[in-house]
Amino acid sequence: MIQAVGVVIPAHNEEDLLPSCLDAMRLATGGLHRMTVHLIVVADGCTDRTAEVARRAGVVVREIQAGCVGAARRTGMREVLRRTRHLDPGSVWLATTDADTIVSPEWLGQHLHYAARGWDAVVGTRGAALVTDQGGLAGPFNAFVHAPDVGRGLAELGATLRFGTSIERRLTEVAIIAVGARWKAEFEWWAHARMARRNGVPDAVVDAIGRGEDPPFEAEDERTVYAVASELAATGHVSRDSYDAACEQLGETGMVELVSLCGYYTLISFLLNAFAVPIPPDVEPMWTDSAGAGE
Numbered sequence: 001m002i003q004a005v006g007v008v009i010p011a012h013n014e015e016d017l018l019p020s021c022l023d024a025m026r027l028a029t030g031g032l033h034r035m036t037v038h039l040i041v042v043a044d045g046c047t048d049r050t051a052e053v054a055r056r057a058g059v060v061v062r063e064i065q066a067g068c069v070g071a072a073r074r075t076g077m078r079e080v081l082r083r084t085r086h087l088d089p090g091s092v093w094l095a096t097t098d099a100d101t102i103v104s105p106e107w108l109g110q111h112l113h114y115a116a117r118g119w120d121a122v123v124g125t126r127g128a129a130l131v132t133d134q135g136g137l138a139g140p141f142n143a144f145v146h147a148p149d150v151g152r153g154l155a156e157l158g159a160t161l162r163f164g165t166s167i168e169r170r171l172t173e174v175a176i177i178a179v180g181a182r183w184k185a186e187f188e189w190w191a192h193a194r195m196a197r198r199n200g201v202p203d204a205v206v207d208a209i210g211r212g213e214d215p216p217f218e219a220e221d222e223r224t225v226y227a228v229a230s231e232l233a234a235t236g237h238v239s240r241d242s243y244d245a246a247c248e249q250l251g252e253t254g255m256v257e258l259v260s261l262c263g264y265y266t267l268i269s270f271l272l273n274a275f276a277v278p279i280p281p282d283v284e285p286m287w288t289d290s291a292g293a294g295e
Contacts, residue, residue: 002115003091004036005029005108006080010072011041011099015049018099022057025097027105030149031156032112038080041099042072050099069098105155106162113163154267161264165257167225167250170199174209174222175229175258176265181209182233184287185269190279193286210286224249225258232262 007025011018018041029037041054043063054061064075073096084092093115097103111122162172173196180188189210196206205222208215217223227242238246238259247255271277279285 001091002035002093002112003087004038004084005032005093005095005112006038006040006077006084007108008073008076008080008094008096009039009041009099010044010069010076010096011046011050011054012044012067012069012072013046013048013050014099015053018050018053019057020102021097021099022054022059024102024105027151027155028103028107028109030151031105031109031153031159036084038083040076040079042076044068044072105151106159109156109159110163113159154264157264158268161257161261165261166254167257167261168221170196170201171221171225172261173199174201174205174225175261177206177209178226178229179233179262179265180269181212181286182230183266183269183273184289185272186279186285186287187272187277188265188269189286190283221249228255228258229262232259233266 007029009018009021009025014021022039025039029039038060040060040062041051043051043054043061045065045067046063051061051063060079062075062079064072066072066075076096077094080092080094081089093111095108095111097107114122165172173192176192177189177196179185180192193206193210197203201222202216202218205215205217209226215223215226217226224242224245228238228246231238231242243255246258250258
């Protein structure tokens with residue numbers, strides 16, 4: 001069981017980018033209840049105010065002159081292990097990112113979800129997709145920074161609904177894009193239409209959902225999940241036939257998870273649309289009259 005988390009952030013002359021990184025990290029660590037978090041910034045060969053910025057943010061800082069990101073990570077890891085030496089090493093999760101990277105609010109939640117399932121390591125990030133050209137957080141995460149208490153709770157809920165339910169990821173994505181299409185949430189569609197395809201939802205199905213047409217389902221479980229999600233999004237209710245079919249397919253637990261997922265992504269759609277969150281500039285909008293389509 002994980003009792004403590006250590007996050008190491010190597011930095012070299014990153015005073016401009018580090019604040020956004022630390023803002024995102026506060027959201028990512030804020031939902032880790034009853035768990036000690038050690039956030040370490042290793043300022044390596046810095047000639048700017050990187051160390052000062054980190055200290056002002058309340059972060060532990062170690063300064064070195066190695067000129068090597070590997071040495072910086074090693075220094076940070078050693079500091080985490082020193083601070084958790086009273087614990088079983090197997091109960092300490094070590095994570096690392098970079099000062100110019102924006103992690104998602106659910107980043108550490110995903111790590112710990114995998115750790116609970118017996119994983120020893122998680123490699124990769126989607127930070128580049130979450131930061132704008134101006135260095136701000138993209139998608140709903142920028143709004144979360146302005147209301148961090150709300151953001152922490154929503155990020156934790158989102159991580160649970162996307163990665164901690166009994167529903168297969170392919171079906172989760174069908175429900176998400178059904179909700180996103182109903183509200184014409186461009187950023188949600190851009191992010192999750194790709195994930196739906198990647199997880200095995202046929203292109204023809206994804207495209208039809210986006211156009212508001214009847215999807216040509218071949219998989220009955222996709223049809224069942226789509227019926228519930230689209231009915232909820234359209235009317236706030238689910239017909240008896242759709243409910244019974246989904247219960248038979250997913251079980252009572254899965255049905256609660258599915259309805260909760262649809263509610264969560266309705267909220268995310270509202271955030272994206274209310275604040276007119278744009279999609280990346282090189283992406284063609286799905287709907288020309290949507291809030292995130294741009295000019």
